[in-house]
Amino acid sequence: MSAFPSLRSSFSDVCFRRLAFALLAITGLFAEITPVSAQPIWAEEFNTGTAPNPAVWGYDLGAGGWGNAELQSYTSDAANVRVEGGNLIITAREQLLKGGRRSFTSARLKTQDKFTFKYGTIEARIMTPNVANGLWPAFWTLGNNFSTVGWPACGEIDVLEMGSAGAIAAGVANRRVGSTAHWEYNGSHAQYGLTYDAPSNLNGTWHTYRMEWTPTMISTYIDNTWIWSIDISNPAGFDGEEFHAPHFLLLNLAVGGTFTGITLSSGITAPLPAEMRVDYVRIYDNGYTVLGGSSIGGGAATQTHVDSIVPGITGGGPNKKATATIVIRNESGGAVAGATVSATFSGSHNQTVSGTTDANGTAVLTTTTTSNAPAFTVCVNNVAHATLTYNPAANVESCDTY
Numbered sequence: 001m002s003a004f005p006s007l008r009s010s011f012s013d014v015c016f017r018r019l020a021f022a023l024l025a026i027t028g029l030f031a032e033i034t035p036v037s038a039q040p041i042w043a044e045e046f047n048t049g050t051a052p053n054p055a056v057w058g059y060d061l062g063a064g065g066w067g068n069a070e071l072q073s074y075t076s077d078a079a080n081v082r083v084e085g086g087n088l089i090i091t092a093r094e095q096l097l098k099g100g101r102r103s104f105t106s107a108r109l110k111t112q113d114k115f116t117f118k119y120g121t122i123e124a125r126i127m128t129p130n131v132a133n134g135l136w137p138a139f140w141t142l143g144n145n146f147s148t149v150g151w152p153a154c155g156e157i158d159v160l161e162m163g164s165a166g167a168i169a170a171g172v173a174n175r176r177v178g179s180t181a182h183w184e185y186n187g188s189h190a191q192y193g194l195t196y197d198a199p200s201n202l203n204g205t206w207h208t209y210r211m212e213w214t215p216t217m218i219s220t221y222i223d224n225t226w227i228w229s230i231d232i233s234n235p236a237g238f239d240g241e242e243f244h245a246p247h248f249l250l251l252n253l254a255v256g257g258t259f260t261g262i263t264l265s266s267g268i269t270a271p272l273p274a275e276m277r278v279d280y281v282r283i284y285d286n287g288y289t290v291l292g293g294s295s296i297g298g299g300a301a302t303q304t305h306v307d308s309i310v311p312g313i314t315g316g317g318p319n320k321k322a323t324a325t326i327v328i329r330n331e332s333g334g335a336v337a338g339a340t341v342s343a344t345f346s347g348s349h350n351q352t353v354s355g356t357t358d359a360n361g362t363a364v365l366t367t368t369t370t371s372n373a374p375a376f377t378v379c380v381n382n383v384a385h386a387t388l389t390y391n392p393a394a395n396v397e398s399c400d401t402y
């Protein structure tokens with residue numbers, strides 16, 4: 001899915017080349033499964049109750065196309081989302097309105113603010129419906145800072161999407177699965193994805209979709225067959241800090257939309273009602289996994305980390321002062337205000353400077369020392385806060401160089 005594709009610009013050549021190179025570099029690693037905990041550290045089994053647990057799952061509701069010219073209206077009605085027989089069941093339905101006009105309803109679940117994770121191996125056992133033509137099931141994530149920074153700056157990882165226009169054109173709508181990352185690259189939208197055509201139709205049978213997300217790589221699999229990988233080991237190199245921050249989960253079944261190439265109701269030929277079933281979603285610890293959100297550990301954040309450091313200069317001539325714009329977040333990705341950030345500049349400006357984060361979690365540190373030829377490294381020493389503990393192990397970066 002993408003939250004607001006109207007913001008999409010074409011994928012920059014520079015970015016594509018960088019990623020193509022990154023992918024070449026990881027060829028051969030596909031079969032290497034990341035070691036994970038023997039037992040899940042988090043799971044939604046959908047084995048009890050009649051509706052998803054409201055402490056974990058919320059909903060996106062309503063129509064308007066969701067930025068993708070989707071045709072359905074999303075509801076949280078039992079007709080569109082229920083738990084039954086050990087499964088979460090999302091049902092896309094059609095209602096004929098006066099004059100024969102077709103109207104569609106479905107559901108889109110999300111764990112925004114309620115449950116987040118950064119890194120880890122996530123697995124979902126999913127049965128997709130017959131998507132041909134016009135249905136678009138998805139199992140995906142968005143950065144939990146979505147509501148503050150928007151899309152694509154929050155980052156998006158599509159573990160599973162089906163029903164694309166390309167798959168329909170190739171006659172493989174029920175066989176083609178795809179994974180894609182979306183992010184903010186130098187002020188515009190970048191994306192990178194790959195698809196895999198299964199040997200037979202996937203609809204109506206259970207398949208396991210897995211994402212392995214480590215600090216260096218994101219890879220996806222269907223039933224242990226590799227789909228896609230992206231090298232995220234150098235976030236500064238491709239503006240990919242989005243993939244080193246907490247994300248929340250989404251599960252939905254869209255009807256039509258630009259992804260499917262079908263934006264008129266007359267183009268929907270898939271049998272309705274259609275059910276997307278989810279037996280479970282499980283997360284395994286791969287040694288880096290951080291869970292967060294209000295459903296975890298009583299809800300309140302307990303830790304801080306450095307989300308980004310942007311070094312700069314202010315002033316001119318021989319009076320150039322070194323600056324560092326530093327963003328502090330909690331383990332759920334929320335901005336941390338009122339934290340005292342201490343950082344040491346070394347090189348052209350040798351000084352330790354402290355400052356306090358604002359409502360956006362941002363502190364701007366400026367040296368009083370000056371230089372004619374700035375060339376310095378700035379490293380965060382400490383983040384002090386009245387109630388939150390600094391966890392430097394969770395830092396996206398601890399130092400940056402100008």
Ligand SMILES: [Ca+2]
Nearest residue numbers: 184185239240
């Ligand atoms: Ca970015």
Ligand SMILES: [Ca+2]
Nearest residue numbers: 045046086279
């Ligand atoms: Ca189950």
